[in-house]
Amino acid sequence: MQNIEKTNLNxxxxxxxxxxxxxxxxxxxxxxxxxxxxxxxFIVTSLAVFSSQVLVSEQSSSSWFSHLPIIKQLKHxxxxxxxxxxxxxxxxxxxxxxxxxxxxxxxxxxTDTIILASLEPSTKKVAMISIPRDMAVPVENMxxxxxxxxxxxxxxxxxxxxxxxVSQAIGDIINVPIDYYFRVDFEAFTNLIDELGGIxxxxxxxxxxxxxxxxxxEDDPNYNSRYEHLHVEKGLQTMDGxxxxxxxxxxxxxxxxxxxxARAKRQQAIILAAKDKILNxxxxxKPKMISDIIMNFQEHISTNLKVWEIIKLWSMxxxxxxxxxxxxxxxxxxxxxLTDSISDMGAYILSPRSGDFTEIQYFINNIFSSxxxxxxxxxxxxxxxxxxxxxxxxxxxxxxxALDIEKLGFIVVRIGNSAQQNFQKSVLYDLTxxxxxxxxxxxxxxxxxxxxxxLPDWLVADIDKELKNEANPIQPDFILILGQDADxxxxxxxxxxxxx
Numbered sequence: 001m002q003n004i005e006k007t008n009l010n011x012x013x014x015x016x017x018x019x020x021x022x023x024x025x026x027x028x029x030x031x032x033x034x035x036x037x038x039x040x041x042f043i044v045t046s047l048a049v050f051s052s053q054v055l056v057s058e059q060s061s062s063s064w065f066s067h068l069p070i071i072k073q074l075k076h077x078x079x080x081x082x083x084x085x086x087x088x089x090x091x092x093x094x095x096x097x098x099x100x101x102x103x104x105x106x107x108x109x110x111t112d113t114i115i116l117a118s119l120e121p122s123t124k125k126v127a128m129i130s131i132p133r134d135m136a137v138p139v140e141n142m143x144x145x146x147x148x149x150x151x152x153x154x155x156x157x158x159x160x161x162x163x164x165x166v167s168q169a170i171g172d173i174i175n176v177p178i179d180y181y182f183r184v185d186f187e188a189f190t191n192l193i194d195e196l197g198g199i200x201x202x203x204x205x206x207x208x209x210x211x212x213x214x215x216x217x218e219d220d221p222n223y224n225s226r227y228e229h230l231h232v233e234k235g236l237q238t239m240d241g242x243x244x245x246x247x248x249x250x251x252x253x254x255x256x257x258x259x260x261x262a263r264a265k266r267q268q269a270i271i272l273a274a275k276d277k278i279l280n281x282x283x284x285x286k287p288k289m290i291s292d293i294i295m296n297f298q299e300h301i302s303t304n305l306k307v308w309e310i311i312k313l314w315s316m317x318x319x320x321x322x323x324x325x326x327x328x329x330x331x332x333x334x335x336x337x338l339t340d341s342i343s344d345m346g347a348y349i350l351s352p353r354s355g356d357f358t359e360i361q362y363f364i365n366n367i368f369s370s371x372x373x374x375x376x377x378x379x380x381x382x383x384x385x386x387x388x389x390x391x392x393x394x395x396x397x398x399x400x401x402a403l404d405i406e407k408l409g410f411i412v413v414r415i416g417n418s419a420q421q422n423f424q425k426s427v428l429y430d431l432t433x434x435x436x437x438x439x440x441x442x443x444x445x446x447x448x449x450x451x452x453x454x455l456p457d458w459l460v461a462d463i464d465k466e467l468k469n470e471a472n473p474i475q476p477d478f479i480l481i482l483g484q485d486a487d488x489x490x491x492x493x494x495x496x497x498x499x500x
Contacts, residue, residue, distance in 0.1 A: 085309055086179035093119040093313075094176055095305075096167050098183040099267075100151065109152040111166060111183070113267060116176075120368050121316055127326040127367045128271070130264035135330065135338060136349040137173055143344055144351075151183070163302050175361040180305045186249075188300035190241035193274065198240045201247065201273040204265070207232040211252040244270055261331040268327045326367060330360065335415050337363060337399065354396035362400045371408045375442055379409030384439035387414040387476040391423030397482050401447070405480075408442060413474045419462040423483035429455055432477045443478060447486060455479070 087093040099113030114131040133148035145153075147170070154165035167178035193199055212230040220226045230246050230253075239247060248267045252258050257266075305313075332338045332350060337359050341351040352360055370376075386405060390398035402412045426449035430440055433453055444451055455463075459479075467473040 083308070085312055087177065088121055091120055091122050092176075093121065094171075094178050094180075095119070096163075096170060096178050096181040098151065098163060098166060098181060099189075100183065100185050109155045109162060110148045111151040111162075112148050113264075114147060114166070114170070115264075115268070115271075116170070116174075116178075116364070118176075118364070118367065119313075119317060123324070123368070124317060124320050125324045125326070125368050126317065126320055127328065128268050129364060129367070130261075130268065130329040131170065132260050132264070132330060132338070132350055134260065134348060134350045136341070136343065136351055137169055144349065145343075146347070146349060160302065164304065173357045173360075174364050175357070176364055180309070181303060182305070183302040185300045186245060190245050193239070193241035193244050196274070196277050198238050199244060199270070199273040199277045201237050201239050201244065201269055203232055203234050203237050203247075204269065205255065205257055205262075206234040207247065207250060207253050207257050207266075208255070209250040209253045209257070212246060212250055239270075239273075259331075261329045261333075264329045265327070272322070272325070328367070335399075335402065335412060354399065356395070359396040359399045362396075363403055366403070369404075369407065376407075376409035378438040379442060382436040382439045383411070384409070384436050384478065385411045385413050385474065385476045386443070386478040386480060387416075388412060389416055389418040389479065389481045391418040391421055391426070391481040391483050392486075393421055394484070394487060397486065401480075401482055401486060405443075405446070408446060410439070410443075413476050416466070418481050419458060423481055424485065425450055426483040426486045427452055427481045429453070429459075429479040429481075430477075431455075431475065431479065436477055439477065443480070447480060447482075449480060449483075449486070 085093055095117045097113075097115040097117055098111045100109055100111045110133075112133045114133065116127075116129040116131060118127040118129065119125070131147060133146060135147045136144035137147050137150070139145045139150070139153070147166075150166050150169050151162035155162040163181040163183040167181045171178040207230065209230040211227045214226060214228050217226045230250055232243075232247055248263065248270055250257070250266075251260075251263065253262065256262060330336070330338055332340055337353055338350040339353045341349050343349045388398045388402045388405065398415050398417070402415050406412050426447055428440075428443055428447065428449035428451050430451055430453050432440075434440065440451065443449070459481075
């Protein structure tokens with residue numbers, strides 16, 4: 001059996017964020033896009049510094065670049081060259097990307113876009129994990145509040161403290177240290193996209209939003225005049241700043257594009273498209289463009305990254321291959337880690353499905369672990385599907401095990417609890433009766449489960465009852481019922497290995 005070094009999950013309950021309650025306004029905040037562009041900022045700033053170093057020998061000290069505050073830090077770069085970035089010593093750098101409306105918008109301090117960018121220096125792998133704005137987190141003396149309000153609470157208490165406050169709160173609940181943060185408002189986003197001459201975005205699904213609000217017509221007596229039909233066709237599309245903004249902020253799309261989770265995926269697509277445009281455009285070597293971009297950013301971004309850290313990040317990840325970028329969204333789908341809830345104040349919130357954050361912690365801590373290619377190829381060739389059920393009272397065991405099994409190449413079609421939860425030993429029911437022998441062998445080795453070729457009557461009755469509530473039930477190839485032996489230390493995690 002192949003093994004990797006395991007990530008130990010700290011089961012300690014998360015700390016609570018402590019902030020003063022912000023003053024409320026009589027107006028309802030507008031639901032404007034708060035998109036972040038970490039890749040854009042970090043790469044543009046780095047290129048600006050590099051370009052200024054090239055130009056310094058050819059231009060006088062009164063030139064455009066000498067007036068940029070960022071250039072004043074260049075003298076510190078040489079002495080910082082051998083320093084490690086935060087998190088580099090443990091091969092995991094975590095950067096929180098926050099997007100908000102900004103000063104010109106009501107509710108401008110609500111960080112409605114939150115993405116955890118996790119970087120693994122040794123493999124140059126990158127994971128972008130979108131955290132929904134409605135996810136509830138503990139705030140002292142206030143109970144649970146939506147994650148997007150923490151920046152506002154902190155800024156109301158002390159201006160400029162929001163980015164660090166959100167980083168601390170998220171780091172506490174997911175048990176992952178947040179090393180750096182970028183906080184951006186969407187005005188910088190639209191201006192930068194236009195400066196670049198637009199971006200090429202790969203649209204995964206056609207977007208049709210018949211209720212996209214028209215700015216300035218919010219109170220039009222003719223209700224239908226308040227909205228426009230936003231249509232973006234599937235495929236590679238060229239977008240200017242305005243269209244990219246609409247594409248990312250749309251909330252009422254049809255065919256599954258109206259959820260915050262779909263919106264999060266579109267935002268990630270825009271980030272990658274902008275990164276590609278910056279890397280491929282020759283315009284960034286033009287001093288005026290660099291100057292305009294940085295001057296624009298100064299009023300619209302906040303970060304705890306120093307210039308030398310930005311440059312080192314650039315040198316480490318500027319050439320990252322797309323195949324090494326993982327995009328995930330924490331959501332409330334059938335196999336998602338979140339579930340719909342109602343807060344004590346009657347507001348809609350998203351809560352961890354397991355009742356605490358341990359499942360989410362496990363997911364994030366192990367996002368870079370993967371199975372050997374030889375294993376995943378065998379499973380993929382057989383297109384093996386599996387249903388995972390928790391046969392114990394160990395909270396979140398099925399979800400954590402399913403995450404590991406997915407990395408082996410299996411398609412997990414269903415996760416849930418078993419009607420009987422007194423299993424000591426895991427049992428694997430093979431509904432293919434040996435037709436998918438490679439997948440069966442891999443599962444048996446990964447889980448250590450006993451194999452059976454027939455379902456007991458109680459399980460048949462249990463499945464029959466559950467399938468009545470499903471519109472299009474899928475019969476899996478395998479059903480795994482987890483026993484006490486399948487606790488975290490003995491799950492499929494043992495068969496995953498990090499790729500060098």
